[in-house]
Amino acid sequence: MSSSKIYGLVLTGGKSTRMGTDKGLIEYHGVAQREYLYQLLQTVCDNTFMSIREEQAQEFSPDHQLIIDENQFKGPYNGLLSAHNFNPEVAWLVLACDLPLMDENALEQLIYLRNPDKLATAFATRESGLPEPLCAIWEPSGLKKSLDYLENGPGTCPRKFLINEDIKLVFPENEEVLWNANFKEDYEKVLLKLTPNQ
Secondary structure, X not given: OOXXXXXXXXXXXXXXXXXXXXXXXXXXXOOEHHHHHHHHHHHHOOEEEEEEOHHHHHHOXXXXXXXXXXXXXXXXXXXXXXXXXHOOOOEEEEEEOOOOOOXXXXXXXXXXXXXXXXXXXXXXXXXXXOOOOOEEEEOHHHHHHHHHHHHHOOOOOHHHHHHOOOOEEEOOOOHHHHOOOOOHHHHHHHHHHHHHHO
């Protein structure tokens, strides 16, 4: 068994162009979504960080630990590999900020079923069977190999990388935790889902 610690990372550096407003600032649970996920990760990880663009730094209090995108890579790999460069010795449990129904039970399940001998342990839905790269535990070996993939491979997509590598898939007990809220219709759907529980 690897002794790699698990650090949490909330990816909140995207531009949210499809939603039309910063997805990390939308409130589904009484606080900004990025803050909700940050607090969730703090309950299950050894350490937790926000992955951000440089111009976002002023939006956070000194209580937050930040990793600023290095802008060496395209898309989601920008935040992932900036975190890996920050600490290449730990596994990173990564969450995109557009997962409004993510909860502690799901994260505990992912960590419990983690296989540190694989390159990553990723959630997937039973229907698709495809890894969710932004809802996954990336081992140091997986992120190191990703650097080679980006430098020498044909693409920049973390999902395509995971599909072709030795990883572990985990199917969450409640697949709704993998709902993405990228558009206003998604936001409204999530609110309807949450309202009965208020």
